[in-house]
Amino acid sequence: MADAPLPALLHRLAAMLGPAGVLTGADTAAYSEDWRRLYQGRTPAVLRPADTAQVAAVLRECAQAGVAVVPQGGNTSMVGGAVPSEAGDQLVLSLARMNRVREIDPIDQTMTIEAGATWKSAQVAAEEAGCLLPLSIGSEGTAQVGGILATNAGGNNTVRYGNARDLVLGLEVVLPDGQVWNGLRRLRKDNTGYCLRQLFVGAEGTLGVITAAVLKLVPRPTEQEVALCAVPSVAAALALFTRVHRHDPAAVQAFEYMSGPGMGFVLAHIPNATLPFAPAPHYALVELATPRPQAGLRAALESVLEAAMEAGEVEDAVIAESEAQRAALWRLREEHSEAQKREGASIKNDVSVPVSRVPALIEQASAACLALMPGIRPVPFGHIGDGNIHFNLEQPLGMDPAAFLAQDHAVMDAVGEVVRALDGSFSAEHGIGRLKPYMMPEWRGGAELDLMRRIKAAIDPRGLMNPGKVLP
Numbered sequence: 001m002a003d004a005p006l007p008a009l010l011h012r013l014a015a016m017l018g019p020a021g022v023l024t025g026a027d028t029a030a031y032s033e034d035w036r037r038l039y040q041g042r043t044p045a046v047l048r049p050a051d052t053a054q055v056a057a058v059l060r061e062c063a064q065a066g067v068a069v070v071p072q073g074g075n076t077s078m079v080g081g082a083v084p085s086e087a088g089d090q091l092v093l094s095l096a097r098m099n100r101v102r103e104i105d106p107i108d109q110t111m112t113i114e115a116g117a118t119w120k121s122a123q124v125a126a127e128e129a130g131c132l133l134p135l136s137i138g139s140e141g142t143a144q145v146g147g148i149l150a151t152n153a154g155g156n157n158t159v160r161y162g163n164a165r166d167l168v169l170g171l172e173v174v175l176p177d178g179q180v181w182n183g184l185r186r187l188r189k190d191n192t193g194y195c196l197r198q199l200f201v202g203a204e205g206t207l208g209v210i211t212a213a214v215l216k217l218v219p220r221p222t223e224q225e226v227a228l229c230a231v232p233s234v235a236a237a238l239a240l241f242t243r244v245h246r247h248d249p250a251a252v253q254a255f256e257y258m259s260g261p262g263m264g265f266v267l268a269h270i271p272n273a274t275l276p277f278a279p280a281p282h283y284a285l286v287e288l289a290t291p292r293p294q295a296g297l298r299a300a301l302e303s304v305l306e307a308a309m310e311a312g313e314v315e316d317a318v319i320a321e322s323e324a325q326r327a328a329l330w331r332l333r334e335e336h337s338e339a340q341k342r343e344g345a346s347i348k349n350d351v352s353v354p355v356s357r358v359p360a361l362i363e364q365a366s367a368a369c370l371a372l373m374p375g376i377r378p379v380p381f382g383h384i385g386d387g388n389i390h391f392n393l394e395q396p397l398g399m400d401p402a403a404f405l406a407q408d409h410a411v412m413d414a415v416g417e418v419v420r421a422l423d424g425s426f427s428a429e430h431g432i433g434r435l436k437p438y439m440m441p442e443w444r445g446g447a448e449l450d451l452m453r454r455i456k457a458a459i460d461p462r463g464l465m466n467p468g469k470v471l472p
Helices: 006-017 025-031 052-065 119-128 145-150 234-247 260-269 297-310 323-334 336-343 355-372 401-405 408-421 437-444 447-459
Strands: 068-072 090-094 101-105 110-114 168-174 180-183 209-216 223-231 252-259 282-290 316-319 350-352 377-383 388-394
Touching: 006 052, 025 090, 052 068, 052 090, 052 168, 052 209, 068 145, 068 209, 101 119, 110 119, 119 145, 145 209, 223 234, 223 297, 223 323, 234 252, 234 282, 234 297, 234 355, 252 260, 252 323, 260 282, 260 336, 260 377, 260 388, 282 297, 282 323, 297 316, 336 377, 336 388, 350 408, 355 377, 355 388, 355 408, 408 437, 437 447
Parallel strands: 068 090
Antiparallel strands: 101 110, 110 209, 168 180, 168 209, 223 282, 223 316, 252 282, 252 377, 350 388, 377 388
């Protein structure tokens, strides 16, 4: 319960934020439902501050009134991490108006940017400065900087550059009581106690609101080569990755796996999606890149693929001849989620295992789910180069979608048992959100979960920041 009447709080917030700063009524609908349409919440208002000072003022007022706040970026969470509850008593805080690039330093190779900027706009700004912002995800045109950092997003280039937290040098964060922590440091070395920025990266907005960040940039590639390969098995895809990585680990920018059924959904549901060769049981997408001029990546890739074909690891392959062809090959990978959505209801498992155990994961988890539900259609795909597979499962043909989704916990737990036996994680890059808190005690119980609870209690003792997410 709020400590003060909600209408009075909203009146004060509207006076502070102005006409563009508060949305009510039907205008809040898009902010109250997640991308997957798993959760439909309600909110009295969406608050849209224009700067850090306004964020701080909002959180001070809400803390004094005892009203919970749900920070929201582009609302692209796969686990319901940015949706208000169905009770209608939580305010959504959108950072969309805070979208400025504050500074880019090509010598330092850093960018200082506000949390509401889309990741794509940050990539474009980096490119214009002759640099690369080295993280790529399918939702980068909508996902915002703050949301990507709050969820520690991974994406296609983790194999080379790491996850989002590996790109963060500094943060500006508004705490639940309205205090502002200015940690926007551009230093590569700053060994002065606890690394506070890493508390907020991956915390999913449960400890405070990220309002700006200093991100690492890298030199922009001068050569880039992409190949789509038909492979006979998951083990062959892994063997190809090992071969490519050992040849030149510094050049591997991405290495993605796709199953035959998943590619079939893309070809069936995505307009103008075409394969450059005959359909295969499995696929691998390889991207090499380097800032070194005249590095000879094309010849190197051709040589590696020739050796892989001789070893039986690759059955067919095509190397992009233009930027348009490169984009077309990547589109076959990036449209997997949308194609599965159009095919029907799907249960998603964002899991990771040691890279060497990916073939075992896909084989054993497929068998476990088919034993649980005959006719279920496994559609694994993802970042085989870092061990992160999106082990998604499509509803059996003819099954009622609602009845299928009602069994999501049983299916997720079946996959989880395989993942646990392989020393993996039940959440690789999507986070916990509202979907997976029930799994935390079993997977992260004892001292680990106790530490998380103590951190939450110390920073947000009243539990007003994004309640119902992460912690059970």
